[in-house]
Amino acid sequence: MIARRRSPAAIFDALCGTGPAGAPRVWFDRAVVLGGSVAGLLAARVLADHAREVVVFEPDRAAAPDGSRSGAPHSNQLHVLQPGGRSQLDRWFPGFAGQAAAEGAVLVEPSARTRYRNGRRRVAGAPVESLSLTRPFLEDLLRRRTSALPNVTFAGHRAAGLEATGAAVTGVRCAGPDAETVEPADFVVDAMGRSSRLGDWLERAGWEAAPVRRMPIRINYATALFRRAEPDPPTKTALALRGALDGSEAAGAAFAAVEGDRWMALLAGFVDHRPGRTADDFVRRCRDEYPPEFGHVVSGEMLGPVANFHLAESRRRDYHAVRRLPAGVVSVGDAVASFNPIYAQGLSSAALHAACLSAYLRSDDVRAPARGFFARQRIVVDAAWGFSTRADLALPHIDGPYPRGYRATRWISRRIVDAAQVDPVVARRFDEVTFMQRHPSTLVTPGILLRSLRNTP
Ligand SMILES: Cc1cc2nc3c(=O)[nH]c(=O)nc-3n(C[C@H](O)[C@H](O)[C@H](O)COP(=O)(O)OP(=O)(O)OC[C@H]3O[C@@H](n4cnc5c(N)ncnc54)[C@H](O)[C@@H]3O)c2cc1C
Incomplete structure (x- = not known):
C-alpha cells in the first residue's frame, strides 16, 4: 500500500x-x-x-510515410522526450538511449540546449543530457524492445x-x-x-x-522536417516560448536535431493564431519572428509538407x-x-x-x-x-475554472519563471521540474522563493 x-x-x-x-x-x-x-x-x-x-x-499496423498513424494522428508532430522520461526508458529497457543513439537519435549535451522567453535567452539550467528523436522512431524502438521480451506478444x-x-x-x-x-x-x-x-x-x-x-487550450501545431548538414551542431534543441504567462495567443517555436540527419521544427499558436499553414509562412516566421538559430534550421531543404494539428483541450x-x-x-x-x-x-x-x-x-x-x-x-x-x-490559465481565451488561491500562485509562478531566466540555481530547479525529475512543490522552497524575489529582472 x-x-x-x-x-x-x-x-x-x-x-x-x-x-x-x-x-x-x-x-x-x-x-x-x-x-x-x-x-x-x-x-x-x-x-x-x-x-x-x-x-x-x-x-493500428504501421505509420504513414509522414510518420502519422490513424490511432495516434499526432505522431508526426515534434515530440520532446524529457530527461525524466528518458531515464525511465533506460530503467525498463537497459541501454535504451545508447541503442537509440547508435541507431541515429541525437544525444543533446546541456550546452547544446537553448531556451528563450519572449526573445531573451535563458541562463543554463540543469546539466542533464537529453535524447532527441522523432516520435515514430521512439515508438518503433520501444516496440522492438517490448517484442523481444519472451512472454509478451502482440495481437x-x-x-x-x-x-x-x-x-x-x-x-x-x-x-x-x-x-x-x-x-x-x-x-x-x-x-x-x-x-x-x-x-x-x-x-x-x-x-x-x-x-x-x-481545460480548453485550443492550441495549433505545425511541424516540418529539414535536411541537417552538420552532424554535430552547437545548438541541437531550442525552445522559444512566447505568450502563455504573458497573455498572448502566440505559443512559441521549437526545433530539435533528430535521426536521419534532419531537423524537426515546430510553430505553435493559440485559437485563431495558426502559424505555419504553408511552407512559405513556416519558413518566414521561423526566420523573422524567432532567434537566428531558427532561421538557420529552416535554411536547409524542407523535407515533405508542413503537418498541422489542432488540440482543443487538456483533459484528465x-x-x-x-x-x-x-x-x-x-x-x-x-x-x-x-x-x-x-x-x-x-x-x-x-x-x-x-x-x-x-x-x-x-x-x-x-x-x-x-x-x-x-x-x-x-x-x-x-x-x-x-x-x-x-500556466494556461493566464491565456486570454481561458476563463477558468480558477483554483482557490490562484492569484497568489500566479504571482509567485511569475516571479519564479522570471528568476529562472537569469538565476542558474532557479533555472536548474525549474528544469528538474519541467524535465519531470522533481515534484513541482520543490519549486516553492524558501531558498528558491527568496532567490526568485531577489532576482526578478
Ligand atoms: C501535437 C502533440 C504534440 C505533443 N508533443 C509532445 C512532446 O513534445 N513531448 C511529450 O512528452 N508529449 C507530447 N505529446 C503528448 C504525447 O503524444 C502523448 O502523451 C502520448 O501519445 C501518450 O501516449 P499513449 O500511449 O497514452 O496514447 P496514444 O499515443 O494516443 O496511443 C493510443 C494507442 O491506443 C490504440 N487504440 C485506440 N483505441 C484502441 C482500441 N479500441 N483497442 C486497442 N487499441 C486501441 C491506438 O491505436 C494507439 O496506438 C504531444 C501530443 C500532441 C497531441
Whole structure:
C-alpha cells in the first residue's frame, strides 16, 4: 500500500527512481494491454514481471510515410522526450538511449540546449543530457524492445468492452468482422489514448466512469522536417516560448536535431493564431519572428509538407475518485490525462505511470480494485496537470475554472519563471521540474522563493 504519511514530493521522487525494480512477483496468467503506443508498451514491459503471458492489443499496423498513424494522428508532430522520461526508458529497457543513439537519435549535451522567453535567452539550467528523436522512431524502438521480451506478444484486436465476473475483470470484448469475440484476461491495462472508452464500458457493465476535468487550450501545431548538414551542431534543441504567462495567443517555436540527419521544427499558436499553414509562412516566421538559430534550421531543404494539428483541450479522468471499480483494471498515459503539448509532459507522464504500476504490483493486494495504483498515479497527474494548467490559465481565451488561491500562485509562478531566466540555481530547479525529475512543490522552497524575489529582472 502507498504510505499515507509520505508527501507527494517524496512519492514522486521514489517513482522517478531508476534502480532495478526488484524481484518479479507473478500474479496473473494473462494480462492484456489495450493500445500498443508509448504508455501501453511501457505497461507491457512492467507486466512482463508479473504475468505468465502479456498480450498487447493494437489494431493500428504501421505509420504513414509522414510518420502519422490513424490511432495516434499526432505522431508526426515534434515530440520532446524529457530527461525524466528518458531515464525511465533506460530503467525498463537497459541501454535504451545508447541503442537509440547508435541507431541515429541525437544525444543533446546541456550546452547544446537553448531556451528563450519572449526573445531573451535563458541562463543554463540543469546539466542533464537529453535524447532527441522523432516520435515514430521512439515508438518503433520501444516496440522492438517490448517484442523481444519472451512472454509478451502482440495481437491486432480492437477492444470494444470489458467482461467482469463478480467484482473482477475476466476478459476483453473485441470487435470482429461479424461479431464480438471475448479474449480472457485477469488484468487489463487501458492505454487507448485520449479517446479511450473505458468509462463507457465500465458504466455499461454497472460500474462507474471516472469524472472528467477539461481545460480548453485550443492550441495549433505545425511541424516540418529539414535536411541537417552538420552532424554535430552547437545548438541541437531550442525552445522559444512566447505568450502563455504573458497573455498572448502566440505559443512559441521549437526545433530539435533528430535521426536521419534532419531537423524537426515546430510553430505553435493559440485559437485563431495558426502559424505555419504553408511552407512559405513556416519558413518566414521561423526566420523573422524567432532567434537566428531558427532561421538557420529552416535554411536547409524542407523535407515533405508542413503537418498541422489542432488540440482543443487538456483533459484528465480522475480514476482515484471512482467509488465502484472492478478489480483487475487500470488506465495509463493519455487515457488518464493529456496536457497542453507545449510543455512536453505526455511521454514522461506515461513512463511514470509505468513506475506507478510497478510499485503497485510489487506491494499491493491485486485482488482488490487498484486504488493503490490510482493513488500513486494521481500524484504524477496532479504534478503535470497543476504545472501546465496553472500556466494556461493566464491565456486570454481561458476563463477558468480558477483554483482557490490562484492569484497568489500566479504571482509567485511569475516571479519564479522570471528568476529562472537569469538565476542558474532557479533555472536548474525549474528544469528538474519541467524535465519531470522533481515534484513541482520543490519549486516553492524558501531558498528558491527568496532567490526568485531577489532576482526578478
Ligand atoms: C501535437 C502533440 C504534440 C505533443 N508533443 C509532445 C512532446 O513534445 N513531448 C511529450 O512528452 N508529449 C507530447 N505529446 C503528448 C504525447 O503524444 C502523448 O502523451 C502520448 O501519445 C501518450 O501516449 P499513449 O500511449 O497514452 O496514447 P496514444 O499515443 O494516443 O496511443 C493510443 C494507442 O491506443 C490504440 N487504440 C485506440 N483505441 C484502441 C482500441 N479500441 N483497442 C486497442 N487499441 C486501441 C491506438 O491505436 C494507439 O496506438 C504531444 C501530443 C500532441 C497531441
